Amino acid sequence: MSRIFYALALIWALTGAAVAQDFSALARALPEQSRIVDEGNTGVRLDLGLSQGVPYRVFTLRDPYRIVLDFQEVDWSGLNREAFLRTSRISSIQYGAYVPGWSRLVLELxxxxxxxxxxxxxxxxxxxxxxxxHLKGTDFDSFAASAGAPRQPGWDLPEPAVIPALPQRDGTRALRVMLDPGHGGIDPGAEVADTNEKTLMLTFSRELREALLRTGGFEVVMTRVxxxxxSLERRIALAHRAGADVFISLHADSLSEGLAHGAVVYTLSEEASDIASRKLAERHDRSDLIAGVDLSGSDDQVADVLLDLARQETKPRSTALAQSLVDGMAQQGGPMNRRPLRSASFSVLKAADIPSVLVELGFLSSPRDLKNISDPGWRASMAHGLVLGLENWRQDDLVKRSLVGQ
Ligand SMILES: [Zn+2]
Known part of the structure; x- marks a missing residue:
């Protein structure tokens, strides 16, 4: 980041004095030259046309993830929000006067x-x-390491206030959902013909994120974009660091055992509810061993006891979440597995304090499921079902938690 700030200091030196002395020289945002677009794998690009050059600076803030641009001083009134923001990778944008003489543009990520x-x-x-x-995908650690408003001479701005999460219709804050597209990189997950689980689940996770954000009631974070x-351990760590309220791992595995077709939602259990579930859990944990991460024995015994206590509180919430997601998907017509609610010892569900579930949207080993999962229309209806499930669970959970005084 520091290189950028040298560049900013230079811009300040070139234009700052003139602007500071002449308030009539306010810059206007030019809508025709302004857009935020997705550049696919390469990232997100923001173009902002201004009627004149002004000093600016850019920095990042976490919790939630934000990119902040400060300007001296921009009139935003010509901008049309919809025309400006053309990518779903930015959850929302805010712009306006910040303090007298300063304007701010905030991109929520x-x-x-x-x-x-x-x-x-x-x-x-x-x-x-x-x-x-130009913005590029990064991991949470790198983001956190560089986040924070810089202290710069000449930028006599107050500390940037953390923008509170958007209040909901019922006055509560947005539910922060961590979506976990299964597998990725060297671990493709299930592979069928010319497609694989990691790619399909990344696609579906993006679609589900979009559906959740559109309701206005959720914030969405993803373990990979x-x-x-x-690693499985890291997926959980990311959920903790993001302050996630729920964790949803998304899969579409391949299983030859039993009647593996239709959607299933898994919760964590030491004892798998059946042999197929156990094999599935073993297969998932094996991917971490491939990459050299061994989860076994990573907790010491004392920590285990404490984690178990926390899990006891979380467990009924996870189970209720799983049931609600099953109901939501079933309402959309599924198709659901004949036993859609199961449990298994998936390491990725081991966050002690975050209700966590693993959704098998279907099984790529089933031709019917493969056809469904490859169909954007079907995926949209399942995303809708999951949104409904989350909304219902959220209501019930609020009531239950208020009853136990948490
Ligand atoms: Zn999987």
Missing amino acids: GAPLAVETVDLRVDETTGAAHLSL DDQFV
Whole structure:
């Protein structure tokens, strides 16, 4: 980040004095030249047209993940929010006057993104300026390490206030959902013909994120936003660090044993509810061994006792969540497995204090399920079912928790 700030200091030196002395020289945002677009795997690109160059700075904030741009000073009134924001990788944008003389643009992120490049060019003839900001997917650690408002001489701004989570219709805060697209990187998960589980689940997770964000009642974080290997332990750690309220791991495995077709929602259990569930759990944990991460024995005994206590509180909430998701998907027509609620010892569900479930959307080993999961229309209805399930669970959980005084 520091290189960027040197660049900013330079911009300040070039334009700051003139702007500071002349308030009529306020820059206007130019809507035709302003857009935030998805660049696929390469990231997100923000273009902002300005009627003139102004000093600016960019930095990141966490909890929730945000990219903040401060300007001196921009009139945003020409911008149309819908036309400006054209990617779902940014959950929402806010812009406006921040404190007198300063304007702020805040991008709320569904997952950590890092500033790759930022550049403001001023056209020598017209004086108009163009800001290009390129954001690239990153992991939580790198994001957290560079997050925070910089202290810079000449930027006499108050500490940036944390923007509170958007209040909901019922006055409660948004539920923060950690979506965990199964597998990734060297671990493809189930593979059938020309497709595989890791790719399908990343696609579905993005669609589900979009459906959740559209309701306005959820914040969404993801354990991975691209084809990257993430260890099971790390997926849980990411959920904790993001302050997730629920954790949903998304899968579509392949199983030859038993009647493996239709959606199933799993909760954690030491004893798998059947042999097929046990084999599935073993197979998932094996992927971590492939990548050199061994979860077994990672807790010491004292920690185990404490974690077990926390799990006892979380367990009924996880079970209720699983049931609610099953109901939501069933309402959409499924198809559901004949026993849609099961338990197994999936390591990825071992967060002691976050209700966690693993959804097998279907099984790629079943031709019918494969056809469904490859169909965007079917996926949309299942995403809708999961949204319904989450909404219902959230209501019930609030009531139950208020009854036990938590
Ligand atoms: Zn899987």
